[in-house]
Amino acid sequence: MKAFALFATTADVGIEAWGRDHRQLLRNAVRGLNALLFGEPPPSRGRTEGRRFRYRGDSWENVLVNLLTEALDQTYSRQRRIAALRIRRAAKCSLDVELRLAPWPCRPRAEVKSATYHGLKIIRRPGGLKYVKIVLDV
């Protein structure tokens, strides 16, 4: 199963992500963001630090956008990337996760302004896989 792929529209870029369930989908979306920002796979460097992230949304799409927004905040405000997600709970459009944060492996390749809701919809593909395409404003 493909985990993620990057794509480009005329003005922006985006991430396609796949997952057996919402947990895996969210993990793979974060992996996609890391690939966009730092290349794939980024080399592991330095210790990781933990930071709890909890969010309850109106939909899984809303949770996804907010998780990626947190990742971008860590990237640009604290010069950290999400090296791993330890998901404590993901159910009913809510997420409770420990983010394992590592320093930038290199300077980000792009300045992503935000994850957008443009055309955002998590769908179920034949075979039961969940799929999402999320556009990022760069």
Place this chain on the structure above:
Amino acid sequence: MEFRDFKPLSPFRWLLPKEKVRGMTADAEIIASEPILRAAADDASLTQVINVASLPRLVGRSLAMPDIHYGYGFCIGGVAAFREEDGIVLPGGVGYDINCGVRLLSTAIPADQARADLESLGAAILRHIPTGLTKKTNYPLDQKQFQEVVRHGAREIVRHFAGREEDLAFIESGGRLAVDRLEIVSRKAFERGDSQLGSLGSGNHFIEVQEVEEIFDPEAAQIFGLQRGMLTLMIHTGSRGFGHQIATDFIETFRRKNISRLSLPDPQLIYADIHSSEGQNYLQALNAASNFAWANRHLLMEDLIAICERTLRQPRERLGMRLVYDQAHNIAKFETHTVGGREMKLLVHRKGATRAFPAGNPDIPAAYRAVGQPVIIPGSMGTPSFVLRGTPAAMELTFGSSAHGAGRRLSRHQAIKVASQFNVREKLKERQVLVFSFSSQGLKEEIPEAYKEIAEVVDATTGAGISSKVARLRPLVVVKG
């Protein structure tokens, strides 16, 4: 949606009546040549114009300027207006880079005399001015100082950092919109922005040194301070992480408050009533971000002037450096317009579109009221930029709006693929354009081939009568973020 669904009102105005698409509450109008409209049909940006035409309480038409291309929510080049008393506000009608805009300076420096110094000038700009993703700042501020900057915009820079009081008149809105309640801006926004004042950013942001290549309107050019053969300086940047986070925050706030009761053609078009608490808070935060952007461009201008003084070894007075104008192209502002013979106070959203007020308008600098507001349309890297002026037709047709740039034609991935076939710097050098950047990937993404032909966009703009050509500027030095 296809090209043939649009009815030509003129060679540069195309109408889609609301009856053509279910859900449209207003007509849609595209200002474009036929080739531009056909290209827009291919990249689905027309669907975005139609989506905006489906919003409630839209005044007049959902509009798109000739640099129309696919965005999210609004297309780039989109303009939409709502009544102040009962209308709506949309962060997606402004964009994430709130008050991204352009500033132009004229000089009395003959390009011929400066040619030997251009390489040094470009290198000095790249060395001194923070570009790309860096925490380096020339202006470390404490929290209180930063708050004052986002409260007072360019005015605060003149008061405490650098610059002249008289320059403020040549910035749209005097470089400041009212901010009374800064507490509604998130801590995250402050954290993202507090080390970025005086920085260029990345992507399509740039500083250019240009030469006035041709004058089309001698009277307006003289009033704007543009002389053939002289250097000009142009800055393109916005509100950086501060504005991006504000836009993100308020899209979330609008969703929390309104998503359950709204039926939206695109979730990125989430909106709130102007007079709702979240609507009023967003407008305050928008003003704060706009003030940051104006302060940012003001500091960059002062830095640029200082660099020119050092590199060209003359004081600014001798260099004749003067602010022509600073305009926003991602913003929503309250403006008075005449609609159906009635004066109305409207909230005009411009996303990738600029204001283009005509002669006589009280909201433009007194010095320009004889000819109209400058409209600065930058080209892509290595291609000319244009200075136009606003016209009465713009007020009549587009709420006083015009195009803002060339508009992308290729995605970043496509551009990188094309650029891999040649050396970008060398190719531009052949065109006598020196390029300076720390990011070779960034240069590839921004090659001229990735953008529409600027002349085509300008021709459609002037063809529709919404702006009138004043001058063409040729790039000599490009510094990219």
